[in-house]
Amino acid sequence: MSRLDRFLLSEEWCLAWPNCVQVAKMRGLSDHCPLVLSANEEDWGPRPSRMIKCWKDIPGYKFLYKISGVLFGLKVGGGEEEQLSEAELVELHGVTSDIHSFSRLHTSICWQQSRSRWLKEGDANSKYFHSVLANRRRGNAISSIQEGGVTLEGVNPIRQVVVSHFASHFKAVNVDRPGIYNLVFQRLSLVESRSLTLPFSTAEVKVVCGIVIAIRVQFHRNGKLTKCLNSTFIALIPKIDSPQQLNDFRPISLVGCLYKILAKVLANRLRLVMGSVISKSQTAFVKDRQILDGILIANEAYDSVDWGYLDDIMGRMAFPTLWRKWIKECIAAEGLHVLMEAVVERKSANVRALRAVLVLFESMSGIKINFNKSMLVGVNIPESWLCEAASSLCCRVGKIPFLYLGLPIGGDLRRLGFWEPLLARLKNRLSGWKSRFLSFGGRLTLLKSVLTSLPVYALSFFKAPSSTISSIESLLIKFFWGGGEDSRKTSWINWKTICLRKEYGGLGVRQLKEFNLALLGKWCWRMLVDREGLWFRVLTARYGVERGRLRVGGRRGSSWWREIVNIRDGGGGLGGGWFREHVLKKVGDGSDTFFWTDPWEEGIPLCERFGRLFDMEENKSVSVAEMFALGWGEGGEALIFQIGLWQPDPGIGYTVRDTYQLLTSQDTITLDAAEDLIWHSQVPLKVSVLVWRLLQDRLPTKSNLVARGILSLEAHHCVSGCGTVESTQHLFLSCSMFGSLWSLVSSWIGSSLVEAQTLSDHFVQFTSSAGGSRARRSFMQLVLLACVWVVWSERNHRLFRGSTNSLITCWTRSRSHLIGG
Template sequence: MLDLNIENTVKDLNEAEGIIDSNGVNSVTSNKAAINKKFWDQLYFKESLIKQKSRLKWVREGDSNSRFFHTSLKSRRRRNQLSFLKRGNEWIQGVENIKMEVKNYFVQNFTEDWHHRPFVHGIDFNVLSADDNDLLLQPFSEEDVREVIWSCDGNKSPGPDGFNFNFLKECWATVKVDVMEFLNEFYHNAVLPKAITASFLALIPKKDHPQQLSDYRPICLIDMLYKILSKLLATRLKNIMGKLISPCQSAFLPGRQILDGVVVLNEIIDLSKRRKDRCLFFKVDFERAYDTINWSYLERMMLKMGFAQKWMSWMRACVFHSSMSVLINGSPTEDFTVGKGLRQGDPLSPFLFLIAAEGLTGMVNKAVNIGKFVGYRVNDPLRYQILQFADDTILMGDCSWDNVRTMKSILRGFELVSGLKINFLKSKLYGINAADNFLVAASSYLGCNVESIPFKFLGLPVGANPRRQATWKPIVESAAKKLSCWNSRNLSIGGRVTLINSVLSSLPLYFFSFYKAPRCVINQLVRIQRNFLWGGGVEDKKLCWVKWSQVCLPKDKGGLG
């Protein structure tokens, strides 16, 4: 409509000029001036409209293909390039030498040297009913398979087959017959081709400037067909796991939250301080928890919990017969057979790990029942002796030598039966109202370090005072550290808004879900976001062109969301 109005105005202007040229009438001159003003007003309005649309596009698209993101991509590639490795005092260089070293390292890590481990006899675990087993063993329906596929992120890195789930979603009508045939054949025969259970092992740096292989976290990239199968089985397993796993374990299960254990532990610490109870807390550190689980132990735990033989045959095919190769700068090493451990990236692994960790819970509860270990008494019927979130484990109880000795015996025993190695050097001992000389002697006996409360559990400082600014220092420093990685000069206003919404605003949310932040901390975080938005750094003061309250409004109300 605007373009049509401009076109009509141009016609009127041409007609007025034609009249003046032919008649030379002065009275038409004023009319021409009015038409000319109307023409320029319409052009200015069109220019303003285009400018507003361009701003809206910036807000929506940000820096989707800007030099900032290309610079970040190149920088990340250089940073993650594995050009050398340190083994002891020796430096290893050259692609082939590094590949050989990496392969040998992981072959050793995934080879089980002890095949006949003892087992946790005499301990009772929850057992599946016949109805639960029937639910696990139902045939695979096309509706279930389609639901699993559409629940998967289509853009995640593919495995050795090179396909991601976007391909499967786009071509589902073409390939669904073959996929269902593969699943039905597995259902009846419990056999998988070697190519299906093969996986790539990607090395993700745990810290800046990694030098040794222990500085990397191995994540498995598994085959697309196997991931469909694994996700189907994991979905079924998830629905019945709540009947098997003790309430002290709060990971991965419906109705249980990550904050459950944090709330309980924080309340126990506050209660013990108020009542002046003498108690101990031992924070257990497992060394490469997923990678060291003994398959024989896991199989015997599942049989003890009443899993059907058909299900066990499926687990043997999926988990106990697999191979992998390690990706070095995008190129795989020679593949090797895996002899123990669970693959991080396999949908089944979290739930199988919970079954393995239940053995430790059973051993601790058995020690309590026979009077060898005394947990922390909240009231007469309620005691706590262990809290778990996957491999994050806290043992707690009375401050006594009997408890210290029993803790070490239980952990060493669990290490023997499960293959999960406890790293006592990284484990921590905490005490409330306990004598310093007792804590020093107990830590020497356990081979761990003594630290003070508050301490971090599942990323939150338990036993901390949220009114103190020091409690929030890690959050403020984390936001400042994020900014140091970004150069605001390379970002448009749209790119800065995107990063503030997706990163800076989400950093403190986990803390906010548990603690109420002081006003001074909120002001600090707002100042960091505001300075970054207007092109500054952490301490740089920049001129703010719009009030922060206006910036934070939704986009449909004139803000930036």
């Protein structure tokens, strides 16, 4: 479709007509597509009631939703999206607290309907929420669908074809399936089997509700669920942009909260015994196993499974009859998802055998393998044979590197091209977040959300090179300061300062390099405490073990393994052996512990305590057991079982969070006392960021703009018209207009006027001027932050909008922030 074949709509128009949808018709003989712009909302009938989170803030709510009339009223309230009318505003004007409460409820509704979860701690920008909500509704609209080569429009035709399509899709096919009688499965013990069908306890549900208790008793007794509890709504999620057919949508089941409670209770019970019956090759979704282990070894995953097959499997594994009845009741209308992958050997006979196994598996389980999405990857195998094998299996031929469980396998992680998919995901995500809608508080929240979601999975397995870290940080810097992918605004504070923890004067954005090392250090730790996993046995088979630790491997080691060994043995940057320095080994028989280099005695390696003796030692890799055999330990205490202890917290062991804190800790930073006044739980994040920049003199005042060459020297006068150079010191303290605000504040509070020479001293003296109690200081901190925000807002209004408010108006706004929250 040409770039000309579209409507250009303003933001205001879209907010006024949020249901507008643009549809492009078939082109025909013309060079352009006929366009239809519809602004009417189709009536798709009643929708399922959903819980709006703000309802719980309404006094007396509790369980009144049981009354149908109240439920209907809540549904109507949940659908309201218009701003309050003038009459309502006049009526509520005298009750400031009520205005704030209703405004908070309204923002919560918009926030939940817009799905902007990453703004939980960011801005409450109603315009932004409405924009996101309108865009989401337009993207979810289904105005037409193609079925059998025919385009259907209208509510009833689309509804009928959707119901028909998915009814046939989810319908079970009754066929004779081969049995599993001669197969051997791991079985539950008698104790484990009985634990699954014990009576439900209140502690398991954790909900004091008569309805829930009655349902769980009934379900435990007869294994039956009320029909409404097991009914599901099918939501259609587009797989691609502009979906045309039903196959372009992914169906998602929406179940009720009571069903989720019962499913959670059953899942918690099953979790305790899963390890007894699940193969060691399954590395995900089982306690003490990690999905990243599957990057090293072959693993299984799950699709729509035939109930009879699943019931037979549970029977062979000694699951009790009542438990199997419960599971059947819960998933009779549900489905599990399985994806099978296999390693294909070179011989054609093995390919045919694999094909036969997969066909037999489909016949037994009812799971259909999607060969169109599968691929066959060969290592040191001729291309011709690989193509022939892939043709026999009806799948594609893959090449190294390829994606497995979301991560690339076989590539060179030192090259920037290896990280391009991750960078592309970051760019796509950041491009959807329009920084002009957000304050610095919102941007800061989004940055933290990005750093804790998108890159973490890759950084948990691969060590990112410095060039990749720099590329990611460049994207984040541009976004934080309001720029785009191709444009960059002034960076007022360097990125290292922003990434410092709050106790060190920063904003607490994670430092990627240190966080990457903390994540990779978890592998080194698991090598000490988790030696029964299949992943460790694979590494042992490839590299071998020497004195209880995996060998380096030399050139035959993968790039991933070399980086892990580098961290384990004292590399990885940040001063070298940070991991080794914080691991304390308790010794078993001594065969796995190096006498000189391991910190097994008082936490310090003997090579550091007795450097002269270590230099004289010929066998520097001698073990503790060998030294004892030579008579060194005669008369000493008996050696104990070997285990790794993480010195920062021996009770818990290694955690990524604590290790990151360790790697980013600093001993030399001395903070100003005013730094503690920036953050307050009742203050919006954008205000705290403003004050943080103010204390560092990094606000775009005219004097700072002149110093950076952005503004001419002639234009540096204060916006108040006092004729003085506009600096942060002048604007917030000594200006005849804005500086006088502090006199009104002191008079209102009844405290003496603070006269300080610097902003830092003024902040500290002001917060302690009204008394020394903790509550009083907290209130004075709120007053201080509110006044700073109002002064800066008024300055910007005068500069960019040409509007001027009096000092009294500014003081009234400051008080309204305090009273209204």
